[in-house]
Amino acid sequence: MAVQTQPSDAVQEHGKQHQEQLHVGVLALQGAFEEHANLLRSLGAKVTEVRLPGDFAGLDAIVLPGGESTAMALIGERWGVFPQLREWVATGRPVWGTCAGMILLSNEALMQKEGGQALVGGLDVEICRNYFGSQISSFEQPIDTTLLGLTKEECAGTDVEKPYPAVFIRAPAILSVAGEGVSILAKVRALPCSKARLALEASLNAPAASPERSAKRQRLEPYLTPSEELPEVIVAAKKDNILVTAFHPELTADKRWHAYFLKMVREAQTKT
Numbered sequence: 001m002a003v004q005t006q007p008s009d010a011v012q013e014h015g016k017q018h019q020e021q022l023h024v025g026v027l028a029l030q031g032a033f034e035e036h037a038n039l040l041r042s043l044g045a046k047v048t049e050v051r052l053p054g055d056f057a058g059l060d061a062i063v064l065p066g067g068e069s070t071a072m073a074l075i076g077e078r079w080g081v082f083p084q085l086r087e088w089v090a091t092g093r094p095v096w097g098t099c100a101g102m103i104l105l106s107n108e109a110l111m112q113k114e115g116g117q118a119l120v121g122g123l124d125v126e127i128c129r130n131y132f133g134s135q136i137s138s139f140e141q142p143i144d145t146t147l148l149g150l151t152k153e154e155c156a157g158t159d160v161e162k163p164y165p166a167v168f169i170r171a172p173a174i175l176s177v178a179g180e181g182v183s184i185l186a187k188v189r190a191l192p193c194s195k196a197r198l199a200l201e202a203s204l205n206a207p208a209a210s211p212e213r214s215a216k217r218q219r220l221e222p223y224l225t226p227s228e229e230l231p232e233v234i235v236a237a238k239k240d241n242i243l244v245t246a247f248h249p250e251l252t253a254d255k256r257w258h259a260y261f262l263k264m265v266r267e268a269q270t271k272t
């Protein structure tokens with residue numbers, strides 16, 4: 001009997017698929033993790049819900065969903081998943097934070113809950129929690145996504161020219177970028193809600209007069225001073241393998257942000 005030395009087409013095909021399937025962890029402590037998992041699966045990824053340090057094994061990327069960043073931080077510290085996330089981000093592995101997840105990935109968060117909150121950090125930006133207001137001030141806003149540079153094929157059939165329907169729910173906004181190399185992917189024009197405005201003003205009162213305080217005043221000035229045009233805030237940004245969006249791409253049928261993230265993960269793999 002002839003010995004088969006070449007793998008059959010079926011085996012090769014299976015091997016190819018196996019090699020190409022991305023394995024994405026979705027932080028599942030609280031919030032909209034299931035919706036992310038479903039969308040990622042629909043784009044061909046294998047998904048694991050991450051609750052404990054042992055759940056990181058074999059992952060190519062992690063998504064931090066929307067929800068309540070303070071609750072996630074409390075559980076995440078207690079269950080030991082936050083220290084591991086910090087290491088994940090610090091070693092340059094791909095990660096995407098949406099809404100609460102974006103708060104967790106920023107190095108500085110204004111309007112924190114009383115007593116402060118733990119962050120994962122990694123992206124050198126200053127964000128303001130609940131910039132746009134409370135739950136009842138939720139809104140949908142079309143945003144331009146041409147900067148993502150996706151083709152129609154990469155977007156699972158979505159018309160990339162069409163504005164993207166971004167859903168904002170108690171969303172944060174990026175007010176300033178401190179470090180080098182942060183690409184701004186989307187902006188919207190909006191004033192801070194009254195609570196956020198008060199918090200921004202209060203943050204300028206401490207510490208005592210110092211060069212840091214005047215630098216901060218300069219950064220926050222556009223959000224506090226009335227002008228003809230509404231101030232612009234950043235709602236999507238990327239640096240190396242960190243992606244953040246203030247809105248909730250898992251709550252729409254449009255898959256372009258998930259497709260973009262998976263593309264970013266594949267590119268990260270070819271670089272290593």
Ligand SMILES: NC(=O)CC[C@H](N)C(=O)O
Pocket residue numbers: 065066067068069070098099100101103129130169170171172
């Ligand atoms: N929809 C959301 O993820 C809201 C985030 C929430 N404002 C927080 O601070 O965690």
